Amino acid sequence: MAMASSDNAVRSSNFTRALIYLVLILFALFYLLPFGIMLVNSLKPLEEITGGNMIALPQNWTIAPWLSAWSTAQIGVQPTGLRPYFINSIVMAVPAVAISTFVGALNGYVLTKWHFRGATWIFGLLLFSCFIPFQIVLIPMARILGILNISGTAYGLILVHVVYGIGFSTLYFRNYYAVFPTELVRAAQIDGAGFFQIFWRIMLPSSGPIIAVCCIWQFTNIWNDFLFGASFASGGSAPMTVALNNLVNSSTGVREYNVHFAGAIMAAGPTLLVYIVAGRYFVRGLMAGSVKG
Amino acid sequence: MGFLDINNVTKSYGSVEVLHKVDIQVQEGEFLVLVGPSGCGKSTLLNMIAGLEGITSGEIVIKDRVVNDVQPSKRNIAMVFQSYALYPNMTVGQNITFGLEMQGTPKAERDAAMADVAKLLQIEDLLKRKPGQLSGGQRQRVAMGRALVRDPDVFLFDEPLSNLDAKLRVDMRTEIKKLHQKLGTTIVYVTHDQIEAMTLSTRIAVMYNGYVQQLGTPKEIYDNPANLFVATFMGSPAMNVLPSKLVEMNGALHAQIQGADGQDVHLRIEDAPEAYRAFVGKDVVFGIRPEAITDPEGADRNARNIQALSNLVSVTEPAGADTFVSTTLSGKDCVARMRADADVHPGRPFEFAVNMDKAVLFDPKTENRIA
Numbered sequence: 001m002a003m004a005s006s007d008n009a010v011r012s013s014n015f016t017r018a019l020i021y022l023v024l025i026l027f028a029l030f031y032l033l034p035f036g037i038m039l040v041n042s043l044k045p046l047e048e049i050t051g052g053n054m055i056a057l058p059q060n061w062t063i064a065p066w067l068s069a070w071s072t073a074q075i076g077v078q079p080t081g082l083r084p085y086f087i088n089s090i091v092m093a094v095p096a097v098a099i100s101t102f103v104g105a106l107n108g109y110v111l112t113k114w115h116f117r118g119a120t121w122i123f124g125l126l127l128f129s130c131f132i133p134f135q136i137v138l139i140p141m142a143r144i145l146g147i148l149n150i151s152g153t154a155y156g157l158i159l160v161h162v163v164y165g166i167g168f169s170t171l172y173f174r175n176y177y178a179v180f181p182t183e184l185v186r187a188a189q190i191d192g193a194g195f196f197q198i199f200w201r202i203m204l205p206s207s208g209p210i211i212a213v214c215c216i217w218q219f220t221n222i223w224n225d226f227l228f229g230a231s232f233a234s235g236g237s238a239p240m241t242v243a244l245n246n247l248v249n250s251s252t253g254v255r256e257y258n259v260h261f262a263g264a265i266m267a268a269g270p271t272l273l274v275y276i277v278a279g280r281y282f283v284r285g286l287m288a289g290s291v292k293g
Numbered sequence: 294m295g296f297l298d299i300n301n302v303t304k305s306y307g308s309v310e311v312l313h314k315v316d317i318q319v320q321e322g323e324f325l326v327l328v329g330p331s332g333c334g335k336s337t338l339l340n341m342i343a344g345l346e347g348i349t350s351g352e353i354v355i356k357d358r359v360v361n362d363v364q365p366s367k368r369n370i371a372m373v374f375q376s377y378a379l380y381p382n383m384t385v386g387q388n389i390t391f392g393l394e395m396q397g398t399p400k401a402e403r404d405a406a407m408a409d410v411a412k413l414l415q416i417e418d419l420l421k422r423k424p425g426q427l428s429g430g431q432r433q434r435v436a437m438g439r440a441l442v443r444d445p446d447v448f449l450f451d452e453p454l455s456n457l458d459a460k461l462r463v464d465m466r467t468e469i470k471k472l473h474q475k476l477g478t479t480i481v482y483v484t485h486d487q488i489e490a491m492t493l494s495t496r497i498a499v500m501y502n503g504y505v506q507q508l509g510t511p512k513e514i515y516d517n518p519a520n521l522f523v524a525t526f527m528g529s530p531a532m533n534v535l536p537s538k539l540v541e542m543n544g545a546l547h548a549q550i551q552g553a554d555g556q557d558v559h560l561r562i563e564d565a566p567e568a569y570r571a572f573v574g575k576d577v578v579f580g581i582r583p584e585a586i587t588d589p590e591g592a593d594r595n596a597r598n599i600q601a602l603s604n605l606v607s608v609t610e611p612a613g614a615d616t617f618v619s620t621t622l623s624g625k626d627c628v629a630r631m632r633a634d635a636d637v638h639p640g641r642p643f644e645f646a647v648n649m650d651k652a653v654l655f656d657p658k659t660e661n662r663i664a
Binding site: 193202205 | 378382392395
């Protein structure tokens with residue numbers, strides 16, 4: 001867009017500028033529209049929706065659908081609301097993100113600063129794992145979880161997501177550490193720091209942006225995952241995404257659209273929050289590896 | 294046996310040998326400079342002394358202890374890197390004491406050592422800052438502080454001044470020299486800058502293509518270069534090397550070179566070494582430093598053999614303190630270094646005074662000095 005070059009010698013007129021902003025605002029509204037409708041309808045009584053007025057603002061504002069979605073709605077057969085599943089997702093996502101990020105950082109550190117024979121091959125194989133479709137591993141993974149006796153538990157899902165996440169997190173950290181000055185590692189070696197001391201004291205404290213990038217990426221993927229959640233977790237241990245599906249598909253009587261909308265926003269909330277809190281690091285971290293040198 | 298012995302050390306990457314049988318003995322308190330163009334193996338050698346690169350064959354001995362298989366941190370060395378390699382996440386104070394902390398020195402001792410070093414380098418008011426908030430010269434000081442605080446047997450410097458601007462580089466050079474004189478420590482210093490090498494060192498090892506071309510004091514290297522590479526690499530502007538012929542006339546040896554007008558010019562050589570005899574009537578390379586060619590009034594009063602040489606001046610370059618005068622000899626550009634007020638003009642003939650005491654001859658085939 002012309003915005004990038006607005007500071008060059010050719011000044012665009014105010015009219016052009018206004019036009020550009022108008023277009024941008026229209027696009028932004030267009031993208032926000034679905035979310036707006038979800039939000040508006042989650043705050044309406046059900047009659048207003050079934051009355052056929054989906055776009056209009058609520059006549060009677062209510063947070064009852066949110067309360068219902070959170071604690072009393074029918075999920076499958078139990079009227080528990082989404083709360084326990086929300087907790088399931090947290091219990092699954094937080095350790096999975098932490099472990100895969102940590103292992104990725106360690107991998108990146110070893111692959112770039114402690115070069116060994118075959119390092120390029122190992123990195124290539126790890127990279128390859130990023131491109132394996134989820135569906136292919138479902139059956140072997142189910143078998144392994146069975147052997148380890150953790151199928152249907154949060155541990156099982158954590159393992160699955162860690163294994164799947166390591167490829168990406170290694171890629172991120174390897175590229176970040178590839179341009180990290182090796183002289184720092186050498187200086188630390190001469191100073192007498194060991195393998196892990198260098199990692200903890202020198203590498204990790206300088207990895208803020210890439211840790212943010214990695215966490216955002218992993219958290220979004222793991223939180224939003226439906227396939228693994230539906231395949232490897234059952235009943236009470238299902239994650240939020242699966243529970244949301246069950247909420248929407250529980251057909252006892254009327255479909256409570258307002259409750260469904262509230263539940264969907266709840267499911268999207270944490271990833272949204274992560275982007276808002278750490279999003280500025282995301283771009284910065286992605287750029288760091290390529291430009292800074 | 295020296296303080297730091299590099300005994301027949303070689304380094305290979307696969308089948309490629311990049312350092313060939315390097316043999317240097319460094320005495321305690323010496324300032325050894327490894328100098329050479331990029332890729333000559335000087336940094337590799339330094340990293341091998343530091344323990345950051347393995348030794349393919351030969352051995353490195355520090356204080357009578359073979360350190361080939363000793364960890365870098367256990368060799369009692371300290372290193373200053375080209376990029377300074379300050380830990381960006383730590384304050385200056387933490388940077389300086391990190392090594393001591395890793396060795397398990399108690400906090401009180403660390404703080405005392407840090408205070409001493411900070412005072413020595415005048416960085417006391419920087420201790421709480423992060424490296425990112427420092428200027429180039431300050432970072433350089435901190436990097437030296439980090440090395441000094443460990444009180445090592447040998448200091449290793451890897452091109453420490455090449456990231457500084459010209460003026461600061463000269464200042465820091467003097468400072469390093471002062472520090473060396475004050476502390477009397479043993480230093481191995483890598484640079485590609487021959488002026489740094491000349492000014493700082495007590496001894497220089499000139500390296501090229503993985504070989505030590507010559508090892509000697511700055512004066513030896515400058516006045517008696519072992520071969521054409523050393524002769525042209527050390528000194529700025531470089532030594533003039535002119536195709537020439539050694540002839541015998543009137544019972545004395547002469548270097549025969551060609552003037553700008555195509556006429557042969559003969560420069561008499563006195564006290565010729567015995568080795569010159571074998572080259573009579575043969576081609577040689579005549580080497581003379583720019584400052585040995587002057588105007589007659591500016592010639593060295595102590596020189597025993599000054600030969601006059603009349604030739605056309607092609608270019609003059611006044612540089613303030615000196616004027617560099619170019620002339621063509623044997624088809625090559627030859628630079629003379631003269632007083633600023635020497636009366637020379639481009640395009641006119643001029644009577645040059647050549648100080649033949651300083652002239653050296655090289656064998657054009659082996660490129661080694663004839664002596």
